[in-house]
Amino acid sequence: MTYVTIDQVTKKYDNQVVLNNISLTLQKGEFATLLGQSGCGKSTLLRSIAGLEEVDVGNIFVDQKNITHLSPRQREVGMVFQAYALFPNMTVFDNIAYGLKMKKEKNIKSKVQNMIDMVDLTGKEGSYPHQLSGGQQQRVALARALVIEPKVLLLDEPLSALDAKIRKNLQKELKRIQRELDITTIFVTHDQEEAMTMSDKIFIMNEGNIVQSGSPSEIYVSPINSFVAKFIGNYNVINIDVFNKLVHSTEMKGQDVAIRPEVLQLVPVGNDIHDQQDKWTAKGLIKDITMTGNVLRYDVEVDGTIFYVDSLHHQWGLLDKGTSVQILIPKKECISLKN
Incomplete structure (x- = not known):
């Protein structure tokens, strides 16, 4: 059964079309990547799903529920930004616990500790962001998004600021956690290799349009046009x-x-x-x-x-x-x- 549906979504800025009648579907537990060059609309689409941008036309459904006009807090999605956006005056534990406290959840301590263990930050609970490496900060941001148990995890180029070795390691860790939690994930990147490594499904975007979608193998072996061939595989x-x-x-x-x-x-x-x-x-x-x-x-x-x-x-x-x-x-x- 379809779990996420983007139905004919259009978004304009000052009469410039950024998302042009976008439609796509995802199944429960899929890891999907929006792949494209800077300015193609991929981050705008992600922010629209999160409720950080209002769409002009179309609807967004998660788990059969229309979330198009709900506030970000009502959408039950978790988002990790490129810049991490951690609270500098809070410890690792408090950063991760923030969303649970806002929702007045019970058993906060055990939920946060479970998430700390999952992202391999045990022993760093009392550290502040400035005391962590870039990779550790990214793990805190990921744990903070996951601890609230969102229906969909949104990732906006979360690994782009890391060096190559850490990035490779976190790609594997992120995919492991995603599979372990069976959480539907939408990942934004402009890195073709990263998209191929991590995705169940890839949506290639260009100038506000989805020009091709499919598994990494399908897209790599059978590009639909010259743009995809040049962009995806150095053809x-x-x-x-x-x-x-x-x-x-x-x-x-x-x-x-x-x-x-x-x-x-x-x-x-x-x-x-x-x-x-x-x-x-x-x-x-x-x-x-x-x-x-x-x-x-x-x-x-x-x-x-x-x-x-x-x-x-x-x-x-x-x-x-x-x-x-x-x-x-x-x-x-x-x-x-x-x-």
Whole structure:
């Protein structure tokens, strides 16, 4: 049964459309990510669900209840902000307990301690925010949002200010806690890798619209258009006429062709190429090489068009800048795009 429904929501600022007739649905316990560039409307949509922004048109439902016109406190959602927004004069314990005290809940001490244990802050109960690391502060903010037992957890780029190692660790912890509590979660980020790592479902946004939605695998393997292909996976996106000319074929149709860098293979000119019936070939020159840890990215120029080719970084078989190569292009990996 659908648990969260965004039904034809529109939001404008000074006649500028920020959310354009947005509709989406989530199931209970799903971890969904709103992914897009800055200014695409993802944070505005999150704030609209939280009640921090009023929508101009449309409705928002949580657990079959229309919350569109309720105050933030009445919506039963928890939100974690990018800036944490902790109370600097309160201890870890008091920051987490704040929402429970406002609601005049019972058993506050045990509920807060359970949450402190869950987010691995045991022993920090009496510390103040300035005595904590960035990662610890983020855990306090998360615990404060979760302790009130919200129906939906909203996360607005909560990890963006952290360094890479802490960010990776917190991604795993956040996903573990979300699964343990089975809480429906909506996460906002502009980081494609983060979205792929954490999400059950991704909604890609551009200029106030949802342009594609699906599982991480569905979106990565089958981008719907050129914008998604360029944004989500570092695809090679090449005009269809240019591509057909480069590979001496007329098979591909549409406007553009998209090819993932990791499916391409380089063979130095002069080496034998076997079993190429299911591949196209294009002759080019390695113009640049970039190492990103265990992956080498080759920039290969073919008649003025650059192909990006990713290869695992081995000590053997490395190719040098300036090497003439043949690019092997698997036909089944080429995706025709309409726009």
